Amino acid sequence: MRKRRRAIAFYLFISPWLLGFVLLSIVPLVVGLWMSMTNYNGLNWDTLSFQGFNNYAKALQDPEVLFAFGRTVGWTLINVPLWLVTSFGLALLMNQSIRARGVLRTLLYLPSVIPPVGIAWIWKIILERNYGLLNGFIDLFIPGSATYWLGPDHALVSLSVIACWTGLGSGMVIFLAGLQNIPAELEEAARIDGANAWGVFRYVTLPMMSPIILFQVILGLIGAFQAFAVPVLMYGGGGMGVTVTRSVRLYMIHTYQEIFVNQRFGHGAALLWLLFIFILVFTAVVFTTSRYWVYEEANPAGGA
Amino acid sequence: MSEKKLSRRDLLKVLGTATAASVLPVGIAKASPRFQTDTVTFMINSNELSDDEINQFHEANPDITLNRIDYDQTRFYAMLAAGTAPDIVRVQAPTIPQYVARNLLLDLTPYFEASSVLQPDDLMPVNDYYRADGPLAIGQGSRYGMVKDWSPDMTIWVNATSLEEAGITVDPTQRLTYQELADIARATVQKQGDRVLVHGLLFANAGAWIDRVWMAMLLEKETGLYSEDFRTISLRDNSDVLEVIRFYYDLALEGVSDSVIAPLSAGWHGEAFVNGQASCLQYGYWFTPMANTGEAEDHAVMLPAPTWADSPVSPCITATGGVITAGTQNPDAAWRVFEWYFGQEPAQNRARGGWGVPGLRSLLDLMPNETDFQQATRAVLDIELEHNFTIPFNPYLIQPEPTPVAASYMNNLEAALTGAMTFDELIEAVERESQEAIDEGIASAEV
Numbered sequence: 001m002r003k004r005r006r007a008i009a010f011y012l013f014i015s016p017w018l019l020g021f022v023l024l025s026i027v028p029l030v031v032g033l034w035m036s037m038t039n040y041n042g043l044n045w046d047t048l049s050f051q052g053f054n055n056y057a058k059a060l061q062d063p064e065v066l067f068a069f070g071r072t073v074g075w076t077l078i079n080v081p082l083w084l085v086t087s088f089g090l091a092l093l094m095n096q097s098i099r100a101r102g103v104l105r106t107l108l109y110l111p112s113v114i115p116p117v118g119i120a121w122i123w124k125i126i127l128e129r130n131y132g133l134l135n136g137f138i139d140l141f142i143p144g145s146a147t148y149w150l151g152p153d154h155a156l157v158s159l160s161v162i163a164c165w166t167g168l169g170s171g172m173v174i175f176l177a178g179l180q181n182i183p184a185e186l187e188e189a190a191r192i193d194g195a196n197a198w199g200v201f202r203y204v205t206l207p208m209m210s211p212i213i214l215f216q217v218i219l220g221l222i223g224a225f226q227a228f229a230v231p232v233l234m235y236g237g238g239g240m241g242v243t244v245t246r247s248v249r250l251y252m253i254h255t256y257q258e259i260f261v262n263q264r265f266g267h268g269a270a271l272l273w274l275l276f277i278f279i280l281v282f283t284a285v286v287f288t289t290s291r292y293w294v295y296e297e298a299n300p301a302g303g304a
Numbered sequence: 305m306s307e308k309k310l311s312r313r314d315l316l317k318v319l320g321t322a323t324a325a326s327v328l329p330v331g332i333a334k335a336s337p338r339f340q341t342d343t344v345t346f347m348i349n350s351n352e353l354s355d356d357e358i359n360q361f362h363e364a365n366p367d368i369t370l371n372r373i374d375y376d377q378t379r380f381y382a383m384l385a386a387g388t389a390p391d392i393v394r395v396q397a398p399t400i401p402q403y404v405a406r407n408l409l410l411d412l413t414p415y416f417e418a419s420s421v422l423q424p425d426d427l428m429p430v431n432d433y434y435r436a437d438g439p440l441a442i443g444q445g446s447r448y449g450m451v452k453d454w455s456p457d458m459t460i461w462v463n464a465t466s467l468e469e470a471g472i473t474v475d476p477t478q479r480l481t482y483q484e485l486a487d488i489a490r491a492t493v494q495k496q497g498d499r500v501l502v503h504g505l506l507f508a509n510a511g512a513w514i515d516r517v518w519m520a521m522l523l524e525k526e527t528g529l530y531s532e533d534f535r536t537i538s539l540r541d542n543s544d545v546l547e548v549i550r551f552y553y554d555l556a557l558e559g560v561s562d563s564v565i566a567p568l569s570a571g572w573h574g575e576a577f578v579n580g581q582a583s584c585l586q587y588g589y590w591f592t593p594m595a596n597t598g599e600a601e602d603h604a605v606m607l608p609a610p611t612w613a614d615s616p617v618s619p620c621i622t623a624t625g626g627v628i629t630a631g632t633q634n635p636d637a638a639w640r641v642f643e644w645y646f647g648q649e650p651a652q653n654r655a656r657g658g659w660g661v662p663g664l665r666s667l668l669d670l671m672p673n674e675t676d677f678q679q680a681t682r683a684v685l686d687i688e689l690e691h692n693f694t695i696p697f698n699p700y701l702i703q704p705e706p707t708p709v710a711a712s713y714m715n716n717l718e719a720a721l722t723g724a725m726t727f728d729e730l731i732e733a734v735e736r737e738s739q740e741a742i743d744e745g746i747a748s749a750e751v
Binding site: 039041042043044045047128129130131135143144145146147148150151152236242243245246257260261262263264 | 381384702744
């Protein structure tokens with residue numbers, strides 16, 4: 001009886017989450033999978049035809065899909081390490097006893113709470129070619145120059161800077177929490193043994209932070225592979241992302257166009273499922289490698 | 305240890321509670337007087353149908369509940385699939401052929417013929433966009449809807465001061481040729497090194513509507529992008545089509561019009577014009593309330609649509625309006641809302657606002673015509689109304705803006721403008737990708 005009551009209580013407590021998970025995650029996934037095997041275009045509900053895995057085969061052979069995927073991998077390889085290094089570095093700085101540390105932390109965190117539309121608006125004012133602030137400043141020193149920061153040659157760098165700036169605060173906060181959980185006696189012991197600052201960082205801080213770094217790597221990878229909103233908003237003309245420059249034509253932007261411009265809902269769903277599977281596999285690989293570089297105190301193999 | 309099963313009494317308690325809980329909100333709703341009405345769902349934006357107007361309708365029509373929901377195309381598709389499509393939907397003219405092809409619209413011909421508010425003789429010719437004798441014969445036959453407000457969209461707004469600085473004066477009563485327009489645009493573009501401070505010519509939402517612009521220009525040449533049955537798109541083999549596409553392409557290549565290599569500074573073309581960042585802008589009459597503001601105040605002049613060779617056309621390329629869906633459960637109530645919105649107080653309010661030409665001739669006199677600027681613009685509009693024609697939109701292309709044709713052009717344009725692709729390769733790519741979209745549309749349509 002007590003066991004049954006406990007079971008009922010357990011399911012009652014998790015029922016809001018369970019209901020939400022089933023209705024808002026599982027059901028859409030299943031419907032998306034089904035849609036990915038049809039030729040649904042928004043208006044042919046009554047004449048749908050089953051396509052099997054044709055949409056998947058077409059996607060894997062489509063040069064545009066492969067191009068967008070390549071761009072996204074490049075975007076990820078640039079942005080994730082950049083974000084990790086800069087946010088970790090900031091966290092190390094903000095972990096020091098400096099004046100107005102609280103104010104600085106707040107200011108550094110602010111970009112993370114700005115909505116994507118606001119971010120795009122701010123950076124367009126800065127980076128706009130003809131009347132932008134950055135070119136106006138550069139013009140004071142190099143008159144007549146007007147770099148197209150959002151053009152084909154510089155868009156990847158510009159948008160990477162924006163992405164890093166936006167994510168710095170949230171990354172910093174997570175790393176800061178990890179740094180503050182490192183036992184002070186470990187660092188003291190290292191110093192007593194003769195370690196300098198670099199030695200403390202390498203042999204104490206980094207291993208103790210490795211689980212947090214793993215967490216951030218996973219989050220960063222997932223976010224980078226799904227990057228969409230800010231690139232599209234930065235190129236608002238034409239609508240639906242058709243004017244996004246090719247150098248940042250990311251996978252999700254291509255998928256968005258396939259669905260909302262070309263009305264290929266089935267094909268678009270297949271693209272989304274392919275991305276989902278890829279992220280799952282990639283995440284699993286990262287987790288598998290973690291035993292070689294993530295320190296866990298309770299891990300018999302890692303050994304404390 | 306044996307597990308205790310749910311007793312019959314407990315089961316009845318649970319079922320009874322669940323049943324009562326599900327019936328309760330329905331009972332409360334049914335008790336409300338407003339619920340004893342026909343509900344008509346109107347999918348339209350909040351800035352096109354205000355809460356005040358809805359309240360006025362309810363006061364005059366207590367037996368109908370008008371439920372407005374925001375326009376969203378994806379939501380519309382989902383509602384269609386679920387069998388709960390809104391009764392009235394805001395649409396643009398390019399969507400009519402595809403909706404007719406899929407039997408999604410209610411034939412309103414009997415309603416129009418019996419109406420004392422929306423009389424067929426009072427309808428402006430632009431309402432022919434909402435007539436169809438099948439999806440391949442738009443402009444004649446049954447009526448499926450009508451225009452909310454519209455403009456001839458190929459007219460040219462110029463900043464007269466910007467032209468004067470380049471030593472150019474224009475007569476608003478004289479129609480420019482496209483070559484003259486291009487020459488003016490090239491003469492008035494202002495650059496500073498790599499910056500484009502003032503674009504010479506911007507045109508109607510060029511990214512999303514470029515194919516409509518081409519089709520409008522091709523009307524005068526009595527040709528089009530598609531074969532007569534709309535199953536084939538032909539760009540490479542039609543010299544008129546190439547000439548039209550080349551017109552705006554060359555201006556983009558030279559940085560006279562905005563593109564990926566000469567981007568717009570403002571958020572949209574209208575803002576650029578009123579900021580003094582464009583000397584010419586191909587927008588319709590609907591831009592009147594905004595055109596003469598900001599840096600363009602006292603300088604804005606509307607010119608007739610350009611011509612290729614003295615047989616001018618001045619079509620509307622959007623013709624935003626409304627239709628009643630075929631699946632409506634309350635066709636008569638929906639028609640009463642439709643009649644009110646398109647012919648009575650809301651239509652009169654829109655006419656007075658000056659943001660477009662009304663769909664009824666009888667409302668033309670309500671349009672703003674007091675100031676010198678309004679009268680000058682109206683004089684040009686009256687000329688353009690004589691050259692209004694409908695564009696034959698493709699029933700196999702589902703997405704209205706941007707169509708796959710426009711999207712393909714915009715996606716490939718950067719490569720062409722930066723030299724990674726020739727113009728011919730651009731045209732080939734657009735033709736190939738557009739044909740693919742048409743073939744998919746053919747497979748899903750019943751035409």
